[in-house]
Amino acid sequence: MRTIAFINQKGGTGKSTLAACLAVAAKDAGERVFLIDMDPQKSIIKWGHRRPGKDIPVEAVSPTKLPIVLAALAKSHIDLVIIDTPATDSPASDAAMASSDLCIIPARPTIFDIWSSETTRGKLKTLRKDYAFVLTQCSPQPESARVRDGAAALEAMGALLQPFVASRVDYQEAAREGMGVTEVEPHGKAAEEIRQLWISLRRRLTRLKQAEKAAKKAA
Ligand SMILES: Nc1ncnc2c1ncn2[C@@H]1O[C@H](COP(=O)(O)OP(=O)(O)OP(=O)(O)O)[C@@H](O)[C@H]1O
Numbered sequence: 001m002r003t004i005a006f007i008n009q010k011g012g013t014g015k016s017t018l019a020a021c022l023a024v025a026a027k028d029a030g031e032r033v034f035l036i037d038m039d040p041q042k043s044i045i046k047w048g049h050r051r052p053g054k055d056i057p058v059e060a061v062s063p064t065k066l067p068i069v070l071a072a073l074a075k076s077h078i079d080l081v082i083i084d085t086p087a088t089d090s091p092a093s094d095a096a097m098a099s100s101d102l103c104i105i106p107a108r109p110t111i112f113d114i115w116s117s118e119t120t121r122g123k124l125k126t127l128r129k130d131y132a133f134v135l136t137q138c139s140p141q142p143e144s145a146r147v148r149d150g151a152a153a154l155e156a157m158g159a160l161l162q163p164f165v166a167s168r169v170d171y172q173e174a175a176r177e178g179m180g181v182t183e184v185e186p187h188g189k190a191a192e193e194i195r196q197l198w199i200s201l202r203r204r205l206t207r208l209k210q211a212e213k214a215a216k217k218a219a
């Protein structure tokens with residue numbers, strides 16, 4: 001089982017949107033996915049209530065319960081746990097960071113998002129956690145200088161997953177319906193970028209697993 005957390009102390013960067021859309025993309029790719037919502041706003045819980053079919057389990061979990069819940073899931077048939085966290089420096093985000101294999105930091109290509117992600121990155125470095133940025137809500141037009149500068153800044157701070165996620169109405173529509181963008185418009189541009197993002201994420205998780213195996217062998 002692998003655990004991914006979406007973290008950024010800045011609000012509205014797209015944590016919940018990406019958590020839900022990637023959960024659907026991973027499920028479609030054959031993963032058995034479990035979604036954990038640690039945000040008191042409960043965006044993912046509400047998304048789960050609206051979801052037709054209820055094929056992805058969704059649960060609200062408190063910081064103190066997280067290790068117990070993850071230990072139980074690890075013994076079950078779940079392959080991938082995705083955790084959504086609040087946009088605050090809180091026990092919830094600390095617990096999610098500590099318990100995850102990989103933390104994803106969504107950031108918009110604006111200087112305030114990029115600055116705010118430095119705090120998150122500092123915590124992750126202290127915890128020695130693997131992390132990667134995703135550039136979100138970018139202009140759907142060919143990359144502007146602002147997006148290029150944002151990407152360069154994030155790349156300099158750590159890994160940046162490809163592709164960038166554009167600002168598209170499909171993301172908002174999917175959230176409203178309790179779906180992923182790959183479901184509301186399977187042949188749309190948003191669906192394509194989320195499928196590609198899942199492939200990048202899976203590749204990174206595989207590399208992480210290989211590095212862990214190599215470290216164990218060397219020990
Ligand atoms: N790629 C996108 N294209 C268009 N709208 C988007 C996209 N990503 C997110 N949004 C919209 O931006 C808003 C914030 O997104 P979301 O709630 O996912 O962010 P968040 O980081 O989870 O916020 P919070 O910090 O409040 O939990 C929502 O209205 C969402 O529909």
Ligand SMILES: [Mg+2]
Pocket residue numbers: 015016017039041043084085
């Ligand atoms: Mg959210």
